[in-house]
Amino acid sequence: MPFVNIKVPQAALSTAQKAEIIHRMTDLLVEYLSEAARPHTMVLIEEVPDGGYGRADEVFVIPEAYRATS
Template structure:
């Protein structure tokens, strides 16, 4: 079963954007494995609390990255 776990900072993607991510990732798996993969593909979109993630030993926040959360 193809599986993708997408992690996003909390609040940067609304429901429509998450749906688009799910459709596009599924399409990528189908392109690679063929149509038979579609019913078995799982895409999980997780939101990570602001400040709950980092890179290169630095905790990142939306403010540090110059981003603003999307209104829900």
């Protein structure tokens, strides 16, 4: 069973954007593995709360301008 785990900042993606990522990632894996993989493909999008991750020793908080509107 193909499994994809994507972590994004909380509120960075809309529900529609998440659905599109799930569909496109599934299609990508089917392209490589065959159509038989489609019913067994799992795509998990995890939202990480602000302040729950960092880079280069800095805690990250998503700017308001980058938050999804729905």
